Every structure is written in C-alpha cells, then in structure tokens.
Amino acid sequence: xxxxxxxxxxxxxxxxxxxxxxxxxxxxxxxxxxxxxxxxxxxxxxxxxxxxxxxxxxxxxxxxxxxxxxxxxxxxxxxxxxxxxxxxxxxxxxxxxxxxxxxxxxxxxxxxxxxxxxxxxxxxxxxxxxxxxxxxxxxxxxxxxxxxxxxxxxxxxxxxxxxxxxxxxxxxxxxxxxxxxxxxxxxxxxxxxxxxxxxxxxxxxxxxxxxxxxxxxxxxxxxxxxxxxxxxxxxxxxxxxxxxxxxxxx
Numbered sequence: 001x002x003x004x005x006x007x008x009x010x011x012x013x014x015x016x017x018x019x020x021x022x023x024x025x026x027x028x029x030x031x032x033x034x035x036x037x038x039x040x041x042x043x044x045x046x047x048x049x050x051x052x053x054x055x056x057x058x059x060x061x062x063x064x065x066x067x068x069x070x071x072x073x074x075x076x077x078x079x080x081x082x083x084x085x086x087x088x089x090x091x092x093x094x095x096x097x098x099x100x101x102x103x104x105x106x107x108x109x110x111x112x113x114x115x116x117x118x119x120x121x122x123x124x125x126x127x128x129x130x131x132x133x134x135x136x137x138x139x140x141x142x143x144x145x146x147x148x149x150x151x152x153x154x155x156x157x158x159x160x161x162x163x164x165x166x167x168x169x170x171x172x173x174x175x176x177x178x179x180x181x182x183x184x185x186x187x188x189x190x191x192x193x194x195x196x197x198x199x200x201x202x203x204x205x206x207x208x209x210x211x212x213x214x215x216x217x218x219x220x221x222x223x224x225x226x227x228x229x230x231x232x233x234x235x236x237x238x239x240x241x242x243x244x245x246x247x248x249x250x
Contacts, residue, residue, distance in 0.1 A: 006144070007248065008082065008200050011137040013174050024135060025087045025192075029245045031079040033194045035154065038078065041069040044232075066232045072240045077152035081199035081245055084134055086110065090189040092158070092181065100126055100181050110134075112176060122160045125180035132161070132177040132195055139172040140200050147201060148177055151194040158185040161196045167203070 012024050045067050068074055088106035095101060104110050114129040121127045138146060146168045150161040161179040166172075177196055227234040 005244075005246070005248075006141055006200070008144075008146075008168075008198075009137075009139040010082075011139070011172075013135040013137055025085060027082045027084045027136065027198065029079075029247055030081050030083045030151075030194075030197055031245065033083045033085065033151075034078060035156065037156065038069075042067055043069045070233055070236065072236045074153065076240075076243060079245070080152065080243065081147075081197055083151065083194045084132070084136070084196050084198065086189060086191050086193045086195055089191050092186055092189065094184075094186055098183075100128065100185075102130070102181075114178075119162065119178070122180050124183050125160060126183055128181065130159075130179050130181065132179060133174070134177065134195075135174055137172045137174060138166075138168050138198065140168040142169050144169055144200050144202055147199040148175070148196055149199070150179075151197050154194065157193065158182050158187075158189060159195075168200075 010027050012026075043066065088104045088110060090102055090104045090110065093101045102111050110133055112131045112133050114131065117127055117129045119129070140146060146166050147163065148161075148166065149163040151157065159179045159181050161177060164175075164177070166175065179195070226238075230237060
C-alpha cells in the first residue's frame with residue numbers, strides 16, 4: 001500500500017458507561033463482504049443451445065454468454081468503499097395486524113425509529129421509518145465527502161437503506177441512517193449482515209454538455225466496435241482499472 005493513499009478515518013463513539021472501543025465491529029473494505037450468491041456465480045451462462053456452445057461474435061463480447069461474474073461494473077459496485085455491518089442479531093416479528101417489531105440483545109441501540117414519514121416508502125416495504133444507529137465517526141480529508149447508500153445490488157436483503165451525502169471533512173459524527181423493512185419478513189437479520197456502504201469522493205463542480213456532431217458519434221462508434229477483438233472480457237482486459245479500498249493496519 002502506498003503512503004500516498006488517501007485516508008478515511010473511522011473512530012468509535014462513546015455510547016454508554018461501559019464504553020470499550022474495541023468491542024465494536026469496525027467497518028471494513030466492501031470487498032470483504034461479497035455475498036455468497038455472487039461468489040458462487042459461474043463465469044459463463046450454462047446452456048445446451050448450440051449458439052451458446054459456439055460463441056457468435058457478431059455482438060462483440062456479448063456473444064460469449066458471459067455471466068454477471070464477468071461484469072466488472074457490477075463487481076466495482078459491490079466492492080466500492082467501505083461496509084458497515086450489523087454488530088448483533090436483530091429479531092423481527094409481526095404483531096396480529098402485521099406491523100413489525102424489532103429488538104436486539106446488545107447493550108446499546110442499533111435501531112431507532114422516527115415518528116413521521118416524509119419520504120416515499122419503497123415498494124413492498126412497511127411504512128415505518130427506521131434508522132441504523134451505528135457508533136462510529138467517519139472523517140475524510142479536506143474537500144472529500146461520503147455517499148452512504150444501501151449495499152449496492154443487494155436486493156436480497158430484507159430491508160432497504162436510503163442514500164445520503166455527508167460532507168465528512170467537516171461533519172463526522174454518527175448519523176441516523178434511514179431504512180425501511182420489507183413486508184412479510186419475519187426472522188433474524190444476522191450479525192455481520194451488511195447494512196450500508198460508504199463511498200468517499202472528491203467534491204468537484206461539473207457541467208453537462210451535449211455533443212450531436214457527426215464526428216464525435218463516429219469516434220464513439222469505432223470505440224464501441226473495438227470490443228469485437230475479444231471473445232469475452234473485453235472491458236475487463238482493456239478498459240477496467242482496479243480500485244483499491246483497503247484498511248491501514250497500525
């Protein structure tokens with residue numbers, strides 16, 4: 001690891017009189033929290049169709065029947081930044097009217113609840129506005145903010161965490177990170193379950209432009225056609241750049 005790496009610093013927050021910082025499960029690089037279903041994916045789709053057994057390269061790398069395991073943009077989304085995970089099992093039960101109840105056995109609050117709903121409720125979720133209460137400060141270098149969001153592409157989780165941007169170079173106190181529970185879910189959300197992803201980024205000003213010129217359209221088409229030189233993994237082999245989000249050990 002280079003000494004020039006930018007540092008995102010996580011510091012535990014004191015939450016009770018028995019405060020022991022090392023008792024808390026620290027956030028970790030998102031790559032350490034890949035879901036099992038992703039790890040088990042085959043690199044190629046399986047089929048007895050002759051067109052699948054003999055790739056037809058009339059669409060560039062699309063002819064190889066490559067699976068999502070070869071999609072580097074999907075991989076990059078799963079592994080971007082850092083992940084916060086549950087520090088305790090959370091038990092979810094439903095009362096006779098179908099309303100959820102949440103509890104955990106830890107000695108500090110993991111889940112809070114708002115008394116009002118001001119945002120759109122995700123489809124097929126309970127209209128109850130919860131929030132993760134995670135005892136960690138997050139600090140970035142000057143000029144950098146963080147995007148907090150639901151773990152990317154983790155639609156298998158029984159909740160949906162909402163997104164927010166924090167200017168964490170100035171404000172790094174623990175925040176109320178809103179989430180909604182999916183309807184009809186009952187059971188245990190296990191300790192270690194990813195609950196939200198933190199992605200640091202540099203604050204910069206951007207301006208959108210539209211280019212309708214024939215020259216630019218042709219140039220882009222030529223770039224697109226280059227993918228035909230590879231049966232599969234053109235993007236990974238010729239375009240993709242590795243992104244590193246590591247943990248600095250003291």
